[in-house]
Amino acid sequence: MTRSNTQNQYDVIIVGSGTCGATIARELCRQNRRVLLLERGETTPLKETLSGSMSIMDEVSVGGKLKDLRAITTGGSSALYFGVAALPPFDTFSSLGIDLANDYQEIQKELPLTYLPDETYGPQALKLRDSANELGYSWEKQLMLVDSSKCQSGYSYESKWKAKSYVEDAINDGATLVNKAEVTKILFDKNKAIGVEYKLKEGRFKCTVTKVYGEKIVLAAGVHASPMILKDSGVKNVANHGFYIDPNRAYFGLVPGLNSKDNFVGTMQTHLEEDIVLGDANVQKIFYRFLMISMFKLRHFFSFSNNIGIGVKVQEPMGGKLLENGQYHKVLGEEVYRKFDKAEKAATEILKNAGAKHIFKTPLSATSVGGVLRINEHVDTNLQTDFENLYVCDSSILPDTFRNPPTLTLVCLAKYLARHLITLN
Ligand SMILES: Cc1cc2nc3c(=O)[nH]c(=O)nc-3n(C[C@H](O)[C@H](O)[C@H](O)COP(=O)(O)OP(=O)(O)OC[C@H]3O[C@@H](n4cnc5c(N)ncnc54)[C@H](O)[C@@H]3O)c2cc1C
The missing domain is CATH 3.30.410 (Cholesterol Oxidase; domain 2)
Incomplete structure (x- = not known):
């Protein structure tokens, strides 16, 4: 393994290009922010063939023979999802100090939402x-x-909406996407997040370790990755209420x-x-x-x-x-x-x-893992962790009472966070 260092500086580094990461990137790039998207998977043509699906499917054990499924690819698990939508739990979020009503109104204009004939x-x-x-x-x-x-x-x-289309919009508006980049660590200066370290896969066996720096870091790597990155970064109370x-x-x-x-x-x-x-x-x-x-x-x-x-x-x-x-x-x-x-x-x-x-x-x-991180405990109402400039926005922060298909809620949350980040710089 070789070690290299880049001096890149981004406004926002987003870890994971799934439902949340893609939405945040798209919103920020529309407002001319310098965005780096680090994605563990590859960008593949999304086709519902057996080989296409198998190449992005990842089964993760959640205890004994029980497994959860996710996709490792640009656009994340939306490449495999069924497309069922459920309204966000507005009252739950509002009781936590988060108002998603405006974001949902916007989403209704942008996303195809329908009852099928x-x-x-x-x-x-x-x-x-x-x-x-x-x-x-x-x-x-x-x-x-x-x-x-x-x-x-x-x-x-x-016909199903997929987050990959939002990644494409973000790239058209200037985002940089790095594929095969698995983020392993957050880089800190005292209590402030300043960048991330990632392994870049090159060929079958070789990978380089790279550091990259940004003003804000957003973990959007999904419930099977973001909490682990936090834990490895020294956060002690990850999943302390279970899931x-x-x-x-x-x-x-x-x-x-x-x-x-x-x-x-x-x-x-x-x-x-x-x-x-x-x-x-x-x-x-x-x-x-x-x-x-x-x-x-x-x-x-x-x-x-x-x-x-x-x-x-x-x-x-x-x-x-x-x-x-x-x-x-x-x-x-x-x-x-x-x-x-x-x-x-x-x-x-x-x-x-x-x-x-x-x-x-x-x-x-x-069906899905949820309830891992709590709003007002692990992240504040701006989705910022105890570390300055380090945010989490993905299915790890879904409230433990919300058990419905989460995609609509996640797109709302991602827009909510993007709006906040835009006001900061
Ligand atoms: C088969 C299936 C059917 C589903 N059906 C529905 C449905 O009908 N309706 C619904 O609302 N939801 C459905 N879901 C759930 C929905 O797809 C997910 O809840 C949603 O995509 C989660 O979004 P996310 O942003 O949290 O994570 P993801 O969309 O999973 O994105 C995370 C991204 O981070 C990347 N990543 C992971 N680790 C790292 C790392 N260390 N460094 C860099 N990148 C990393 C991954 O490759 C991925 O691209 C379904 C899921 C599956 C698997």
């Missing part, structure tokens, strides 16, 4: 809805981050003659109880095949056109610890399994009523 759904999603409704569940459409003009004949990956992972699983069955096709996942759902959600798990063919082969479900693998799927997500209490190796560790309590038992009855009832046979369930996985 029935014609966009696959027959399996409509069958699931009809079956749920017949049984008395109110199966409701969710707001989507989708440009409906790009999916008139059904599901299209291109949530909200486990989920899906149930798949086969309905002969269904003619299933690619479909927007998660577009409809119902609450069985306040903390148990049942929803549409009708994934696109490519992910369906990948899932089935990974579980050796050959009958299902060869029957995509007959497949129907329902997902179950259960809220679970805060807890668990952040291990020394930087991984989260959570053991699910008995109560969580009791909730899954209850949800399973409803999920299989809906599938059977839809005519499904050969029903099986997937192993549990994490």
